[in-house]
Amino acid sequence: MRGIRQGGPGLAGRTGGPARRRAAALLAGGVAAATLTTVLAGAAAASTPSWRIVKTIHGPDLQGITAVAAISRTQAWAFESGQGKPAEWRLTGSSWARVTFPGRAGDTVTAAGASSAGNVWAFTAQVSGASRALHWNGTAWTVARSFGQAAGSALVLGPADVWVFGQPAAPGSGLGTWHYNGTSWRRFPRVAQLTGGSALGPRNIWAVGGKTAAHWNGTGWSVTSLAGVLPRSTLFCHPSADYAVARSARDVWAVGAGNCQDEQGPFYLLHYNGVRWRLVAQSARYGAPQGVAPDGAGGLWIPTVAGFPGTFAMVHYAGGALHRAAMPLPGTRLTVDAVAQAPHSAVTFGGGASYPAGNPGLNRAPVILRYGP
Numbered sequence: 621m622r623g624i625r626q627g628g629p630g631l632a633g634r635t636g637g638p639a640r641r642r643a644a645a646l647l648a649g650g651v652a653a654a655t656l657t658t659v660l661a662g663a664a665a666a667s668t669p670s671w672r673i674v675k676t677i678h679g680p681d682l683q684g685i686t687a688v689a690a691i692s693r694t695q696a697w698a699f700e701s702g703q704g705k706p707a708e709w710r711l712t713g714s715s716w717a718r719v720t721f722p723g724r725a726g727d728t729v730t731a732a733g734a735s736s737a738g739n740v741w742a743f744t745a746q747v748s749g750a751s752r753a754l755h756w757n758g759t760a761w762t763v764a765r766s767f768g769q770a771a772g773s774a775l776v777l778g779p780a781d782v783w784v785f786g787q788p789a790a791p792g793s794g795l796g797t798w799h800y801n802g803t804s805w806r807r808f809p810r811v812a813q814l815t816g817g818s819a820l821g822p823r824n825i826w827a828v829g830g831k832t833a834a835h836w837n838g839t840g841w842s843v844t845s846l847a848g849v850l851p852r853s854t855l856f857c858h859p860s861a862d863y864a865v866a867r868s869a870r871d872v873w874a875v876g877a878g879n880c881q882d883e884q885g886p887f888y889l890l891h892y893n894g895v896r897w898r899l900v901a902q903s904a905r906y907g908a909p910q911g912v913a914p915d916g917a918g919g920l921w922i923p924t925v926a927g928f929p930g931t932f933a934m935v936h937y938a939g940g941a942l943h944r945a946a947m948p949l950p951g952t953r954l955t956v957d958a959v960a961q962a963p964h965s966a967v968t969f970g971g972g973a974s975y976p977a978g979n980p981g982l983n984r985a986p987v988i989l990r991y992g993p
Contacts, residue, residue: 669966671934673948675716675988676974680704685971685986687732688960689740689776693967693992696960699729699742700986706744709988711969716988722754722761730787732958733776741782745770751795753784765805769795773816773863773911781822785829788815788862788908797827797841811841816863816912818872826892828861828874833897849890849897856881861890863912865920870894873937875922877908884908885926889937901942906935913959916966921945921991923956923970929980932956932972948989952977956989967992 675698677683683702690696696711699721706723709716723729727744730751734740738758745751751771753764757779772787772794780802786794796812798805811834817827823838831846850859861876872892877885887906890897907926915921919938925931932955934945947954956972970989976982 669992671945671947671970671989671991673974673987674990675709677709677986677988679986681982681984683984683986684955684957684973685709685988686957687729687742688958688969688971688988689732689734690960690962690967690969691734691736693962693965695737696962696969697732697734697740697742698969698971698988699732701728702984702986708742720761722763727752728770731771731774731784732960733774733782735776735778739776739779741774741776743771743774743784753800764800767795767798771795775817775819775825777819777822783817783819783825783827785814785816785827786812788829788860808841811843815860818864818866820866820868824866824869826864826866826872828864828876828890830860833861833864833872833874833892844897846890846897849899850876850888851878851902859888861888862909865912865914867914873912873920875909875912875920877924879908882928883926884928884930885924887922887924887935887942889942901937903942905944906933906942907931909935910957911959913961913968915968916961916964916992921959921961921968921970923959923972925955929978930955934970949974950977954987955980962992965992 680703685698686701687699694713698709700707705725706727706729708719708721710719726746729742730745731743740756742754749769751767754761755764771784773785775783782800784798797808797814813832814827814829817825819825825836827834831850833844833846834841857878857880859878861874864874866872870893874890876888884907886902886904889901891900906924910923913921922935924933924935932951934947936943936945954974956970958971961968968991973984974987975984
């Protein structure tokens with residue numbers, strides 16, 4: 621286009637036939653090239669992965685997607701909680717549809733997980749703390765157990781291998797660490813403070829909570845203190861490690877927060893290299909993590925919330941650095957409270973809510989998000 625603008629005045633002054641035909645050919649070629657460039661640029665932009673809202677649910681205020689689970693790019697579950705009874709949304713192929721869910725009035729779905737379309741788990745809780753473990757076997761939902769406290773996260777490895785951890789808001793005094801073997805539930809008091817885990821296999825699980833990291837080898841938990849890795853607690857700040865992602869025995873990541881009064885942050889990122897844990901990064905720009913999921917390319921997706929009433933940021937750890945990811949709405953109008961990667965892919969699902977700027981308690985609309993194709 622630069623050449624066309626420079627040559628335009630000189631060509632316009634010519635009146636000879638051959639010169640006019642040459643000018644027309646040059647102009648047409650330039651326009652065609654420019655059009656092709658624009659089309660290709662648009663196609664490239666359309667194919668570039670990004671976070672986008674794929675489902676907005678309109679209904680009562682104070683609703684939101686509070687838990688998500690996925691087994692593939694085309695099979696996932698999202699659970700809506702708030703006023704009234706919770707609802708379940710199921711992705712089959714390319715569309716989300718609401719399906720029957722046995723939630724009770726006042727229930728919040730605090731965690732979910734799945735290993736197959738016939739093995740989905742959802743954990744609900746009341747304000748009182750009373751909670752239930754609900755299991756979908758491909759045909760119907762059943763109540764697998766009731767608890768006295770709320771679950772914070774879950775690992776679903778199979779129908780007879782389910783781990784449940786407490787909530788970061790109450791490390792050491794919440795639900796604790798539980799395991800279901802297909803027949804009965806067992807509590808592990810020694811690691812009651814764990815709040816989030818990640819499995820490399822049934823006999824190779826890494827989990828964190830408070831200032832503790834732990835490893836399950838199939839028969840027992842070994843515990844490592846993170847007190848020398850995280851900053852010290854103060855009167856107004858109580859740092860903790862909350863969620864984990866394990867890639868190998870020498871590559872384990874954990875995210876946490878300072879839990880400082882009125883701030884929620886700062887944000888912490890920790891790494892275990894097979895020998896020791898270290899604090900990789902901390903940032904006052906970001907707040908408390910709401911979860912963590914692999915991005916399918918060696919990085920991490922970490923939804924965070926800072927301050928009150930809360931400013932959301934999707935933190936992306938990639939290339940050895942923290943980045944604030946572009947989102948379809950600003951952090952004052954959107955929150956993402958749960959993330960789940962579709963295994964063996966670069967697709968990640970998120971769940972949360974949109975609302976008027978700076979007012980998360982008004983006109984909330986639950987939203988389901990997706991990153992990747």
